[in-house]
Amino acid sequence: MKQHMLPVLCLTSILIIPGCSSGQDTEDAQTKNETRNTVQKESTSEDETFPVEINDASEDSVTIEEEPERIISIIPSNTEIAFALGLEEEIAGVSDHADYPKEAAEKEKIGGLQFNVEKIISLEPDLVLAHASSLQQSKEGLQQIEEAGIDVLVVNEAASFEETYESINMIARATGAKAEAKEIISSMKDDVEHLREQASQIPEEKKKTVWMEIQPPPDLYTTGSGTFQHSMLKLIHAENAAGSEKGWIPYTTEDAVKQNPQVIITTYGQSVDGNPAAQIKNRDGWSNVPAVENGEIYHVNSNLVSRPGPRLAEGAEELAELIYPDVFAE
Incomplete structure (x- = not known):
C-alpha cells in the first residue's frame, strides 16, 4: 500500500545505453540517498517484523503488510539481488533481459522495458520490484499494478557501491531477508577493502x-x-x-x-x-x-x-x- 509523501518535482530524460545504468553524479542525488538511508536506518532493527514501511525511490512510503510470497522483478539488477537474497522460490516473474543467475532465465517472462501489465497482474504477485531508472517510462503501468492492489517498490538507481548496498537493503527489508542482506553486504565490503589495500x-x-x-x-x-x-x-x-x-x-x-x-x-x-x-x-x-x-x-x-x-x-x-x-x- 502506498501513501504519497512528496510530489515528483521534475523528471529528467536519460540516455540509455545497452548494459548500462545512467550514473548521474550529482550532489542532490547523493543528499537524497543519504537522507533515505538515514530514515531507513532509524526505522530498522534486527527483530523487525511485518508490516514494514519503506521510503522508496519514487518518494513514496510503501507499507508491506505481510512477507511477500510471490514477487515479480521488472529489471535484471533487482532480479540478481533477489536471487542472492535466497528468494528464488518467491520469484514468480522476471524481465525478458534477466540472465543471471541461470535460474532466472527459467522464470516466467513479463516483458522488457515495456513490461506487460496484464501478464504481471495475472501472475498474482504480492510485490513488484520496480526501478528508478525506468520510472519515467513505466509510471502509468506501475500505477495500474498498484490499482490492482499489488505493492510496488521502486528501488533506487545506484551508481556506487554504497548506493548498491542501499538497494540490497531496501529489497531485503521488503522481503524479510535482512540477515541475508547483511551477509552479502559484509562480504562485498570485505572484498572492496581487500582491493583497496592491494591498490x-x-x-x-x-x-x-x-x-x-x-x-x-x-x-x-x-x-x-x-x-x-x-x-x-x-x-x-x-x-x-x-x-x-x-x-x-x-x-x-x-x-x-x-x-x-x-x-x-x-x-x-x-x-x-x-x-x-x-x-x-x-x-x-x-x-x-x-x-x-x-x-x-x-x-x-x-x-x-x-x-x-x-x-x-x-x-x-x-x-x-x-x-x-x-x-x-x-
Whole structure:
C-alpha cells in the first residue's frame, strides 16, 4: 500500500545505453540517498517484523503488510539481488533481459522495458520490484499494478557501491531477508577493502590510464565520473581517461586516441560480431596508442561492472587483475 509523501518535482530524460545504468553524479542525488538511508536506518532493527514501511525511490512510503510470497522483478539488477537474497522460490516473474543467475532465465517472462501489465497482474504477485531508472517510462503501468492492489517498490538507481548496498537493503527489508542482506553486504565490503589495500601498493608513477569503451564506433561511448566503472578504476588506483567528464560520454575516434590510454577495456564483446580487440587494433590512427602497441586491450562482461548487485566486487576484481596483473593476479 502506498501513501504519497512528496510530489515528483521534475523528471529528467536519460540516455540509455545497452548494459548500462545512467550514473548521474550529482550532489542532490547523493543528499537524497543519504537522507533515505538515514530514515531507513532509524526505522530498522534486527527483530523487525511485518508490516514494514519503506521510503522508496519514487518518494513514496510503501507499507508491506505481510512477507511477500510471490514477487515479480521488472529489471535484471533487482532480479540478481533477489536471487542472492535466497528468494528464488518467491520469484514468480522476471524481465525478458534477466540472465543471471541461470535460474532466472527459467522464470516466467513479463516483458522488457515495456513490461506487460496484464501478464504481471495475472501472475498474482504480492510485490513488484520496480526501478528508478525506468520510472519515467513505466509510471502509468506501475500505477495500474498498484490499482490492482499489488505493492510496488521502486528501488533506487545506484551508481556506487554504497548506493548498491542501499538497494540490497531496501529489497531485503521488503522481503524479510535482512540477515541475508547483511551477509552479502559484509562480504562485498570485505572484498572492496581487500582491493583497496592491494591498490595502495601501486606507486603514483606506475598508475595506468584506462579507456573504458562502452560502445564501439560509429556511436563511440565511454564512461566518466558518477559511474560504477569510474569508481572501480579509482578503487584500484587507475586513471579513467574520461574521468574529468560525467556520466556516459560520446566521443569521436580522434578524440579517443588523444587520451593516449595505456589500457583499453571493452564491455560490449558479447553483443557485437567479431573480436573487439582486433577491431580496435585495425582502426585508423590507433596503432600508436600505448594500449594497442602493448596489446593491453581486454574485455569484461558489462553486467559485472555496470549492473547494481552482489557481483560488482567481482567486476572490480576482474578489472584489477587485467590492469595490474602483477599486483592483483593470484
